[in-house]
């Protein structure tokens with residue numbers, strides 16, 4: 059059970075998660091130092107490891123570097139600061155003065171807040187920690203307040219938290235990096251001495267690095283070994299720095315804003331960071347992933363009691379050429395296949411007939427939809443499906459009425475170019491009138507048409523991110539923009555409780571725990587090639603749960619890679635997440651439609667296991683034989699997916715061992731009726747009966763008897 063103890067005269071705290079402990083204490087100088095993050099300890103045990111305050115080994119070392127809960131710029135500290143301030147008189151160093159703490163134990167959670175102030179200047183800093191019943195993720199954030207009434211305090215860096223990794227050797231960092239159409243590629247390597255920075259300077263979470271990482275001591279595997287992991291719940295620009303000192307201390311500090319972004323904290327103003335989440339797990343990378351999924355499903359994703367519907371999206375079928383008749387025809391085909399949510403993508407508004415015009419003019423294109431959207435929405439509803447629509451609220455094409463009317467609404471600098479990417483510019487949502495405008499048209503659109511689902515897209519990075527009319531503190535747009543996006547999503551959801559949202563950032567540019575708290579699923583990648591997807595989905599699953607991972611079955615040859623892959627393989631890869639169909643189903647052959655109907659039906663039978671189950675990755679990514687298994691929370695059902703991308707030399711496929719099963723139980727294959735011993739599946743594995751050839755796949759459903 060989540061709980062927090064306090065000892066040492068109110069100067070040491072021990073946090074209990076479901077199966078781990080975390081401890082911190084104050085030094086004689088009132089600085090918060092890290093004590094323990096790992097297996098459960100009692101209070102007495104934790105007290106025994108507090109130890110004396112760190113002493114410098116020589117006149118060049120920072121004794122506390124890599125050991126603090128939030129390293130400040132101040133005193134003999136030489137690592138990356140989590141908090142760096144400049145006061146009005148130019149003083150930069152922060153000196154801790156402890157004011158007190160509060161522990162609030164509520165239903166299913168416990169919260170610890172430590173309050174500090176600077177010894178001289180009017181700046182208050184609070185560190186918050188939250189633990190939740192049944193999970194091991196610890197949520198941390200920092201709040202600062204300018205408690206003076208005259209001077210501004212400049213915040214040069216304000217991270218959410220620093221995570222200290224216990225003393226080990228052989229540290230490795232696992233991260234997911236990539237690019238557009240190649241998101242979340244999992245990488246693992248030794249941590250370099252010095253600093254390793256993962257960051258986004260793009261104004262969004264970004265395709266190039268995900269704000270999440272895992273650290274182990276070089277000895278963890280998929281299902282064994284200690285792993286410390288962290289993820290930032292934020293969808294704007296960010297920075298996470300992993301520091302490894304020469305004497306092998308490792309710590310991670312992270313927060314919103316990238317290097318150089320500052321915030322002028324006005325007298326009386328408070329700034330709270332997003333959450334930086336941490337997890338210790340003793341069962342390897344796979345165990346850590348399952349613990350993150352569990353946290354996401356129980357505490358982050360809204361509506362955790364709801365199964366994700368099978369959706370159809372028209373983007374790859376129709377691109378920008380949508381019209382009423384064609385969409386209605388697609389809707390009939392989709393309903394016939396068993397689709398539950400029909401989503402119309404880009405091209406329905408303004409003069410948006412390709413990507414160089416119309417963004418910002420969110421009125422229905424009457425040439426394409428003479429009676430508006432209502433007839434299409436009604437038809438989709440009559441067919442028994444929900445209706446979804448693509449929007450990209452943060453963007454404008456210069457060729458739009460909106461831009462002609464409000465050229466100052468975009469991010470820009472005086473005397474600088476306004477660089478276009480994908481022919482578009484970014485609206486400055488930090489400006490209240492811009493965010494209000496977006497909320498207003500979105501609420502009218504959703505309300506007037508009875509829209510059930512929005513695909514909220516964001517298709518370019520920030521550049522020339524200025525705000526000329528805000529001469530005092532333009533940098534705050536980096537944070538305020540994202541906050542406005544969150545606020546609009548939250549408001550829409552509150553006003554339309556039935557509305558569901560998909561986060562999309564030109565594919566997987568917005569995948570993080572911040573956006574996940576206000577959306578229902580995330581668009582994983584614009585790359586829908588089933589072969590490439592195996593790797594992208596492998597990376598996605600390191601932190602994010604299958605039920606939030608949108609995956610479509612699309613056409614051959616793939617628009618991006620030109621690859622041709624059999625329909626079963628394409629289906630099975632997409633069935634590993636929240637299944638969608640994205641092909642031009644109006645042109646599919648009868649046998650493909652029949653197969654699709656069957657597979658959608660199969661997915662509906664297994665999706666509870668896929669969307670709520672425990673995921674075991676049974677092979678490394680890009681292996682010739684990739685296998686995954688999902689085990690239902692009660693352990694009664696398992697769904698195993700096998701993918702042979704390439705066979706070699708006529709060799710038989712190796713059996714795949716299925717962790718997590720009950721060795722004493724029998725499991726019956728629901729299709730063949732063959733019965734298997736749990737102990738044998740665990741130790742010798744299951745031989746997947748894959749068809750011959752490359753791109754062969756199978757789904758096996760096992761039930762405990």
Ligand code: GLA
Nearest residue numbers: 373403404515562564565584
């Ligand atoms: C982005 C999305 C795609 C599609 C297009 C529409 O690239 O990721 O799925 O919606 O925009 O322009």
